[in-house]
Amino acid sequence: MxxxxxxxxxxxxxxxxxxxxxxxxxxxxxxxxxxxxxxxxxxxxxxxxxxxxxxxxxxxxxxxxxxxxxxxxxxxxxxxxxxxxxxxxxxxxxxxxxxxxxxxxxxxxxxxxxxxxxxxxxxxxxxxxxxxxxxxxxxxxxxxxxxxxxxxxxxxxxxxxxxxxxxxxxxxxxxxxxxxxxxxxxxxxxxxxxxxxxxxxxxxxxxxxxxxxxxxxxxxxxxxxxxxxxxxxxxxxxRLSQQHIVIGTRGDLKDLQTELRQFDAAVLVLEAKPQTGQVKIRFSGDPDEAADLLRSLVEAKIPLYEFHCEQESLEDIFFKIGHLQPT
Missing domain, CATH: 3.40.50.300 (P-loop containing nucleotide triphosphate hydrolases)
Known part of the structure; x- marks a missing residue:
């Protein structure tokens, strides 16, 4: 027992x-x-x-x-x-x-x-x-x-x-x-x-x-x-973890990037992979704004095959603040 x-x-x-x-x-x-x-x-x-x-x-x-x-x-x-x-x-x-x-x-x-x-x-x-x-x-x-x-x-x-x-x-x-x-x-x-x-x-x-x-x-x-x-x-x-979104398209990557520029206040492209049709963006909006971004891309007929959010990890946070000696 x-x-x-x-x-x-x-x-x-x-x-x-x-x-x-x-x-x-x-x-x-x-x-x-x-x-x-x-x-x-x-x-x-x-x-x-x-x-x-x-x-x-x-x-x-x-x-x-x-x-x-x-x-x-x-x-x-x-x-x-x-x-x-x-x-x-x-x-x-x-x-x-x-x-x-x-x-x-x-x-x-x-x-x-x-x-x-x-x-x-x-x-x-x-x-x-x-x-x-x-x-x-x-x-x-x-x-x-x-x-x-x-x-x-x-x-x-x-x-x-x-x-x-x-x-x-x-x-x-x-x-x-x-x-x-x-x-x-x-x-x-x-x-x-x-x-x-x-x-x-x-x-x-x-x-x-x-x-x-x-x-x-x-x-x-x-x-x-x-x-x-x-x-x-x-x-x-x-406070310290930034949100990233990975977006993939089966179409022209330039079309996707053009649509993303409409959200330039909330979107910063961090990485683009033309060979896979993917971009990784830093997104400063909330979940409702992320949903608006996805809706906008679909309405623009961007043929998406991937759209997912990622949060920076504890390791990312550590490297941001862990190597600073207080003054």
């Missing part, structure tokens, strides 16, 4: 994570520069940026694996104090680093049992939690398998199971899909969706921006240690 992981007790509305002027220096190198981050409770927050931007440093600070040089961190309104244990606050955190430990001579069940004991889970509660997280990551059939026999994708899902064995309210994932094949990435995305459905706040860093675009409700962009963007994904698309 499938068991369902329960929602964490610490989930609530409002901000799950907030930082103020968070700064981290290593000798003469400043990895993070006065980061003011806000993540809503229940969000799936994607953290992106080039190598060396400060993503891992930020996640380690939130996981209390590093202490900040300056600044403050709040979980659900409670301030993290790096000078004392704060065990209750730490229990709200699940952390999966890029190089998470796997004791490969153990089997799957014993590995999870070991970490469940470290979190103080007792007897029936411990067994129930292990069953639940194995169901969550679809590894129940591998509970007796030695870890060294698992595929890389299974090991990643096992690491995720270990990170949520104590039902945290905040989950921090540092490059969790690195090196995974498309099938393993798809399986991992589904697990994140399941966790999101439970109300767990997820922060995930990744260079696979297509995965983040599919998963995330909000995005943060780090560059040179600065947080240059922190917004809901929908807001980013509305």
């Amino acid at each position: 499938t068991q369902t992981l329960t929602s964490p007790a610490g989930t609530s509305t409002g901000l799950a994570i907030r930082t103020q002027h968070l700064t981290k220096r290593f000798d003469r190198h400043t990895a993070l520069r006065e980061v003011d981050l806000e993540i809503q409770s229940g969000a799936v927050f994607g953290l992106i940026g080039p190598n060396g931007a400060g993503k891992t440093t930020l996640i380690r600070l939130l996981a209390m694996a590093e202490s900040p040089t300056l600044g403050e961190v709040f979980f659900h309104g409670e301030k993290l104090d790096y000078t004392r244990p704060q065990f209750d606050l730490k229990r709200q955190i699940g952390y999966l680093p890029d190089d998470f430990p796997l004791y490969e001579d153990l089997n799957v069940w014993d590995y999870l049992d070991y970490f469940a004991r470290l979190y103080g889970l007792q007897d029936k509660q411990r067994s129930r939690s292990i069953h639940q997280v194995l169901d969550l990551v679809n590894l129940g059939h591998k509970r007796k398998s030695v870890i060294t026999s698992l595929s890389r994708g299974m090991k990643q899902r096992l690491g995720l199971a270990r990170s949520v064995i104590h039902t945290p309210s905040i989950l921090l994932l540092d490059e969790p899909v690195s090196g995974l094949d498309p099938v393993a990435r798809q399986e991992f995305r589904q697990v994140i969706r399941n966790l999101h459905g439970l109300g767990i706040t997820v922060l995930i860093s990744s260079h696979v921006l297509s995965d983040l675009a599919e998963l995330c409700t909000a995005i943060g962009i780090l560059e040179f240690g600065y947080l240059v963007e922190n917004a809901p994904l929908e807001t980013l698309y509305q």
